[in-house]
Amino acid sequence: xxxxxxxxxxxxxxxxxxxxxxxxxxxxxxxxxxxxxxxxxxxxxxxxxxxxxxxxxxxxxxxxxxxxxxxxxxxxxxxxxxxxxxxxxxxxxxxxxxxxxxxxxxxxxxxxxxxxxxxxxxxxxxxxxxxxxxxxxxxxxxxxxxxxxxxxxxxxxxxxxxxxxxxxxxxxxxxxxxxxxxxxxxxxxxxxxxxxxxxxxxxxxxxxxxxxxxxxxxxxxxxxxxxxxxxxxxxxxxxxxxxxxxxxxxxxxxxxxxxxxxxxxxxxxxxxxxxxxxxxxxxxxxxxxxxxxxxxxxxxxxxxxxxxxxxxxxxxxxxxxxxxxxxxxxxxxxxxxxxxxxxxxxxxxxxxxxxxxxxxxxxxxxxxxxxxxxxxxxxxxxxxxxxxxxxxx
Amino acid sequence: xxxxxxxxxxxxxxxxxxxxxxxxxxxxxxxxxxxxxxxxxxxxxxxxxxxxxxxxxxxxxxxxxxxxxxxxxxxxxxxxxxxxxxxxxxxxxxxx
Numbered sequence: 238x239x240x241x242x243x244x245x246x247x248x249x250x251x252x253x254x255x256x257x258x259x260x261x262x263x264x265x266x267x268x269x270x271x272x273x274x275x276x277x278x279x280x281x282x283x284x285x286x287x288x289x290x291x292x293x294x295x296x297x298x299x300x301x302x303x304x305x306x307x308x309x310x311x312x313x314x315x316x317x318x319x320x321x322x323x324x325x326x327x328x329x330x331x332x333x334x335x336x337x338x339x340x341x342x343x344x345x346x347x348x349x350x351x352x353x354x355x356x357x358x359x360x361x362x363x364x365x366x367x368x369x370x371x372x373x374x375x376x377x378x379x380x381x382x383x384x385x386x387x388x389x390x391x392x393x394x395x396x397x398x399x400x401x402x403x404x405x406x407x408x409x410x411x412x413x414x415x416x417x418x419x420x421x422x423x424x425x426x427x428x429x430x431x432x433x434x435x436x437x438x439x440x441x442x443x444x445x446x447x448x449x450x451x452x453x454x455x456x457x458x459x460x461x462x463x464x465x466x467x468x469x470x471x472x473x474x475x476x477x478x479x480x481x482x483x484x485x486x487x488x489x490x491x492x493x494x495x496x497x498x499x500x501x502x503x504x505x506x507x508x509x510x511x512x513x514x515x516x517x518x519x520x521x522x523x524x525x526x527x528x529x530x531x532x533x534x535x536x537x538x539x540x541x542x543x544x545x546x547x548x549x550x551x552x553x554x555x556x557x558x559x560x561x562x563x564x565x566x567x568x569x570x571x572x573x574x575x576x577x578x579x580x581x582x583x584x585x586x587x588x589x590x591x592x593x594x595x596x597x598x599x600x601x602x603x604x605x606x607x608x609x610x611x612x613x614x615x616x617x618x619x620x621x622x623x624x625x626x627x628x629x630x
Numbered sequence: 631x632x633x634x635x636x637x638x639x640x641x642x643x644x645x646x647x648x649x650x651x652x653x654x655x656x657x658x659x660x661x662x663x664x665x666x667x668x669x670x671x672x673x674x675x676x677x678x679x680x681x682x683x684x685x686x687x688x689x690x691x692x693x694x695x696x697x698x699x700x701x702x703x704x705x706x707x708x709x710x711x712x713x714x715x716x717x718x719x720x721x722x723x724x725x726x
Contacts, residue, residue, distance in 0.1 A: 245654050288661045295664065401664055480672060480713055524709050526722075533719035544717030550674055550708030 244289070244408045247417040250441035255417075256280040257600065258436055258445035260424050260459050263294035264400070264586050265578050266451035267407035267418070268593030269600075274414035276601040281416045282443055284436070286423045286455070289408060290401050293453050294586060296554025298476055298508050300489050300500065301587040302339045302395035303364045306355050306626040309563075309608060311362045313591050320590035321398060330406035332398045333503040338488040339395035340374060342386045342539075348493050349388050351626065356390050366392040378490060380540045397489055397500045397508075400586055427462040433574060434463075447600065449576045454520050454555030456579035465569045468617050469559045469580040473521040475513060475528040477551035481505030497535045507546065511535060522553045556583040562625035564588070566596075566612040576600070577614060582628055638678035640671020648682060652689040659683050659705045669705060672713055679704055 256278050259266040262285025270283050289295070301321055303314045321334050343352055352368065359366040367390065374389035375381050408418055419440055426437040433446040452459045454471035482505050489500035496512030511532040515521065529551060537544045559565055559580030566577055578596060581588060595606040616622055633646035643666045651665045662668055662682050669675030669682070683702045690700040 248655065288656075288658060288664070290664055291660070479716075522706075526709075526719075529709075529719040530722045533716045533722075537716055537720040544720065545715050547713035547715050548710060548719070549672060549713055550670075551710075552706070552708055 244405050244412060244418075246289075246408075246420045247412070251282050251284070251417055251419055251422075251438065251443040252280070253442075254280070254444045255282045256445070257282075257447045257449060258434070258443060259283045259449045259451055260436075261285065261292070261451035261453060261455070262289060262408070262418060262420065263292050263451060263453055264404055264407065264589040265294075265453070265581075265593060266449065267404055267411060268589045269449060269451065269578065269596050270411040270416045270418070271407045271414075272593050272597030273600060274411050274416050276597055278597075278601055279415040281411070282445065283411070283416060283418045284422045284424055284438055285418070285420050286452075288420055290404050292455070293554040293556070293583075294404055294589075295401060296476070296552060297400055297583070297586050298498065298500065298510060299398045299400050299502070299586070300339070300395075300498065301398060302392065302489070303362075304339055304341060304355065304359060304366055304390070304392050304395060304627060306351075306358070307563075307623055308358060308362060309611060310625060310627075311359055311364060313588060313608065315362065315364060317588055317591040318394060318396065320594065321396070324403070324406065324590070328406035328410055330402045330409070332403045332406065334396060334398040335503060336394055336396035337486075337500070338391055338393040340369075340377060340389055340391045340488040340490045342374065342381075342389050342490065342492045344386055344492060344494050346387050352388060352390050352493070355627065359392065364392055365394065366390055377488060378486065380486075380542050381490070382539055382541055385539055391488065395489065397502065399503065403586075424459065424462070427575075429463075447574045447576065449578055449596075451578040453579060453581075453585065454557045456557060456577070460569070460577070463572050463575050465572060465575070465614075467565060467577070467579065467614070469557055469565060471520045472556040472558045473515045473517065473523075473553050474510060474556045474583055475524065475551060475553045476508065476510035477529070477532065478502075478549050479507040479509075480547045480549055482507065482546070492535065492539065495535050497532065497539070499536065499540075506549070507543070509536065520555045522555065524551045524553060557585065558582050560617060561622035562628050563623070564592070564612050565614050566592075567609045567614070569614045582625075584628075637681050638666070638668040638671065638675075640673050640677075641667040641669075643668040643678065645685075648685050652685060657686050657690055657693075657700075657702075659686055659702060662686065663705050674708055675705065
């Protein structure tokens with residue numbers, strides 16, 4: 238981090254009154270805080286239970302892609318990736334953003350139709366995804382055993398970034414504009430107070446005109462403080478990092494059927510994860526051998542040369558899983574002034590740049606984007622859900 | 631000691647880097663790790679973590695008398711214990 242760009246977290250008790258209190262200092266909460274401050278709403282308090290990057294925002298693989306199966310997600314991610322590309326310029330932090338594309342692989346003939354349908358949708362939105370024969374995918378990533386795949390699709394504009402500086406960048410710019418960022422600060426109670434709320438925290442009480450729940454996998458607990466039951470639940474997603482190699486791998490590679498994905502970071506490590514079932518309830522961050530063996534079998538079968546590649550470390554992060562794969566946004570019925578920014582199913586990081594911007598525009602008195610209506614909590618009770626099929630992990 | 635002294639040999643993190651992190655106000659090994667990259671190389675902190683913890687503790691003690699009993703936790707240990715090739719796990723069973 239450049240001198241003068243340090244994040245100095247707020248010390249002492251939070252201010253007595255604020256316009257917006259944000260619960261959760263992950264990429265979503267910090268992104269919204271920055272975007273609000275930029276629009277002149279500076280009495281903002283971010284309350285983070287742990288250290289910066291302790292939750293899913295500091296534990297994900299850093300993938301950002303436009304390849305989705307619903308128009309809403311494709312269009313939002315087009316804008317989000319544009320914001321990622323301009324992030325270093327706007328925020329002044331290098332996020333190691335690299336647009337090497339996402340290469341999706343199909344191992345079964347029955348997946349071809351879904352892939353073609355998605356490519357057609359993405360093309361209609363202006364995304365340059367295209368279908369590839371196995372040979373063409375093999376030309377892009379010569380290490381692949383292409384006898385294992387039937388077809389592929391590739392969007393050169395997708396990419397990867399390093400999540401930690403992304404968070405720090407938002408935090409730094411928010412702090413610089415007067416936002417308070419309190420670390421190791423838990424919220425234990427939220428009471429109604431006229432049109433606003435009073436929050437009890439480990440560092441003292443703060444009255445907020447509006448509250449945003451951006452607590453990710455912990456958001457159901459936070460919502461319960463105002464008597465709201467959310468339908469999302471935490472799910473452990475494991476991931477690992479290997480020894481660094483000379484840069485050779487251009488795209489993020491992902492297998493549709495198994496959920497395997499791998500990319501090469503700017504440090505040279507292969508960062509990879511895969512879908513593994515988990516019966517455990519609550520937020521679980523323990524590492525399992527089952528993950529290593531499941532991932533290694535799929536990886537070595539697809540890229541035989543990786544058999545000699547050494548694993549350095551594995552860890553886990555909590556997905557915040559909503560029933561239909563779409564986030565839960567806006568105010569829940571009966572609690573005006575309490576806003577939800579949760580249920581992102583492992584894709585909150587890549588969506589944060591655009592969602593935080595749209596949220597701040599709305600809360601600062603600007604237009605309310607249709608995503609907030611579409612992703613309202615009551616859609617589950619009304620039975621109006623559109624399933625997203627491009628969920629990994 | 632020279633501030634150019636290397637604390638984490640895997641990731642070239644110096645004493646000065648850690649002191650800078652502490653000056654900003656961070657006091658946990660998890661934060662020092664994320665701010666400097668300490669402990670994210672092949673040895674996974676076996677050489678540097680104790681030093682980082684000691685520096686955090688020393689900084690806490692200078693914060694005030696109420697921090698005299700402060701405890702510094704290590705960062706989470708990440709498997710495998712030593713770097714191990716994917717091929718071994720590809721041949722292995724799901725449970726030990």
